[in-house]
Amino acid sequence: MTLYQPLSAHIAGIGVLGPGLADWAAARAVLAGAPWTPTATPMPAPESLPPAERRRVGNVVRLALAAGLQAVAAGGADAATLATVFASSGGDGANCHAICEALASGDRLISPTRFHNSVNNAASGYWGIATGAQAASTIVSAYDGSFAAGLVEALSQLRASAAPVLLIAYDLPYPEPLGAVRPQGAAFATALLLTPDSHGTQVLPRLALAGFTCCACDSLADPALDALRRDVPAARALPLLARLARGEAGTSVLEYLDGLALAVDVTP
Amino acid sequence: MSPLALSRYTATSCLGAGLAATRAALAAGRSGLTPCDFETVALDTWIGRVAGVEEVALPPQLAAYDCRNNRLALLGLQQDGFLDAARAAVARYGAHRVAVLLGTSTSGILETELAYRQRDPATGALPPGFDYRGTHNIYSVAEFTRELTGARGPAWVSSTACSSSAKVFASAARLIEAGLVDAAIVGGVDSLCLTTLYGFNSLELVAAEPCRPYDAARKGISIGEAAAFALLERPSAAPEGDTVLLLGSGESSDAYHMSSPHPEGRGARQAMEQALASAALEADAIDYINLHGTGTPSNDAAEGKAVQALFGDRVPASSTKGATGHTLGAAGALEAVFGALALADGLIPGSPGTRALDPALALRYECGPRRASLQHVLSNSFGFGGTNCSLLFGRLAAVEGARK
Numbered sequence: 001m002t003l004y005q006p007l008s009a010h011i012a013g014i015g016v017l018g019p020g021l022a023d024w025a026a027a028r029a030v031l032a033g034a035p036w037t038p039t040a041t042p043m044p045a046p047e048s049l050p051p052a053e054r055r056r057v058g059n060v061v062r063l064a065l066a067a068g069l070q071a072v073a074a075g076g077a078d079a080a081t082l083a084t085v086f087a088s089s090g091g092d093g094a095n096c097h098a099i100c101e102a103l104a105s106g107d108r109l110i111s112p113t114r115f116h117n118s119v120n121n122a123a124s125g126y127w128g129i130a131t132g133a134q135a136a137s138t139i140v141s142a143y144d145g146s147f148a149a150g151l152v153e154a155l156s157q158l159r160a161s162a163a164p165v166l167l168i169a170y171d172l173p174y175p176e177p178l179g180a181v182r183p184q185g186a187a188f189a190t191a192l193l194l195t196p197d198s199h200g201t202q203v204l205p206r207l208a209l210a211g212f213t214c215c216a217c218d219s220l221a222d223p224a225l226d227a228l229r230r231d232v233p234a235a236r237a238l239p240l241l242a243r244l245a246r247g248e249a250g251t252s253v254l255e256y257l258d259g260l261a262l263a264v265d266v267t268p
Numbered sequence: 269m270s271p272l273a274l275s276r277y278t279a280t281s282c283l284g285a286g287l288a289a290t291r292a293a294l295a296a297g298r299s300g301l302t303p304c305d306f307e308t309v310a311l312d313t314w315i316g317r318v319a320g321v322e323e324v325a326l327p328p329q330l331a332a333y334d335c336r337n338n339r340l341a342l343l344g345l346q347q348d349g350f351l352d353a354a355r356a357a358v359a360r361y362g363a364h365r366v367a368v369l370l371g372t373s374t375s376g377i378l379e380t381e382l383a384y385r386q387r388d389p390a391t392g393a394l395p396p397g398f399d400y401r402g403t404h405n406i407y408s409v410a411e412f413t414r415e416l417t418g419a420r421g422p423a424w425v426s427s428t429a430c431s432s433s434a435k436v437f438a439s440a441a442r443l444i445e446a447g448l449v450d451a452a453i454v455g456g457v458d459s460l461c462l463t464t465l466y467g468f469n470s471l472e473l474v475a476a477e478p479c480r481p482y483d484a485a486r487k488g489i490s491i492g493e494a495a496a497f498a499l500l501e502r503p504s505a506a507p508e509g510d511t512v513l514l515l516g517s518g519e520s521s522d523a524y525h526m527s528s529p530h531p532e533g534r535g536a537r538q539a540m541e542q543a544l545a546s547a548a549l550e551a552d553a554i555d556y557i558n559l560h561g562t563g564t565p566s567n568d569a570a571e572g573k574a575v576q577a578l579f580g581d582r583v584p585a586s587s588t589k590g591a592t593g594h595t596l597g598a599a600g601a602l603e604a605v606f607g608a609l610a611l612a613d614g615l616i617p618g619s620p621g622t623r624a625l626d627p628a629l630a631l632r633y634e635c636g637p638r639r640a641s642l643q644h645v646l647s648n649s650f651g652f653g654g655t656n657c658s659l660l661f662g663r664l665a666a667v668e669g670a671r672k
Contacts (some may be wrong), residue, residue, distance in 0.1 A: 004447030166378055212422070
């Protein structure tokens, strides 16, 4: 029987965009107990894209790019060198709505831009254009457990490559009528820059996959924050982020699949 | 990477359901493309439509998953004893030790397209009974496959356009190598829908004739649908000499354009180089390349340049999309199975539809099927957003021979 080292990584940078949460500094304060005013999620302009591309992208791409760039900046990394794992429950609902409306109309004319933006890896494609990153990039989806799926994929990629991996999880509410069949309360994105080593003298927080468990997943003590966690698939990361915000060592249990939660050991 | 056995595999496409029909069609150089008769689609194009999908009935307890994509998944899983083999792996290793990683591009979006025709005139609501999670959601086909097989290990769907179901082979190899699971059910399922037919048409990438990969007069793609699966395990689980192994994988990004490949095939070349490196093989070791070869002018030109740069005109290569159409999110897994069949049967598939090779793409392109003893096969899958994946397969006997 082969003995395996648990999958693990250091966290060199964190990005967060959510209701009233402009970045990790804001989220860290709120998750550590500061008052929270859940104003609309900021949607930074995609300045990293060439002008011709900027006007083609919707909020899904804006949010994913912004969260990823926050984590890269926090980690002092070069985005062009990084492999990326994107995680999302369902991609661009607004774009999908526009296509389905067009297909239900008489002429069925879809704009070419709408069509190429309809691929679930649109954020990954625009990330490459924005940053020049030529390394592997993927997107994984597992309904409400998409963040956990992304974390497993990112940690196993990091193990295989011994190189940093940027995980970017994001979800945005769908417009009606799709919103009624897939309610998602708010736009939320988070990004973790995962690195194999704690470089230099800086002590970086560390994650280790403790395993899969059937235990109940963690909730947040604050009812409003826990509602955000339950309402947005990408916000299922919040118990982990809260532990990091409070600097509390221990195990976070994150929602993944039915009967299979993800236990993550955190060393701040 | 450590080699993994494809201890069972199967494919269902317009060539037929299961390996026997697939083998016969590949050996005969037959195409399954037909003039488009799908739904109410009024486009002058040819499609690779799987016969009998409409008649597939899901088990009553899984009725929430009923849509064309999951019917096609079930039809595919029922071929070649795959479902039984998957359940046996679940019994052998334990449910939590078997992962389900699948690729799709459009999942069950056809259900949503149809539901949008039946919106409530007053409220705009979708019709009652529409099940988003079971059908349209990207993860649906993996959840459905998990329910069917009893696998309870990690699961997800990768949806990176037309490289989706190649990338899940690489992901599964990493999970097994990390010791998180002992086996993985991998594959791809993508089914015909209006979004892709009208969408590719909007980009003027759909051919009016059956597609002609690498032909000087190629005019675009023919869209197809398929379900293809493989059960990946450590080679010790399948010690037969004719077992096909996954030996390497490479993934890269073009970082260039959303719907056009890098003109020099930079990302394609990187993916192939990485696949060779992860298998610790030189380019000379490759005996056949199953090209992405969609039949659009720019795709084939970019891939052709990348292949030429790495392999010259030495290695036999063909695209099978003239046989099956471009099955999009299922293409990676479908063509992985074609690669496995090529190794197992000693057959280089041809390229139905290709008549006069593009002289600008100086590959050793194989238009017709022929017998050859193959040890190592490369399979390319590239997609919108500049996503690239190359998989490298070999025969267990060849790997053991090299070690002796």
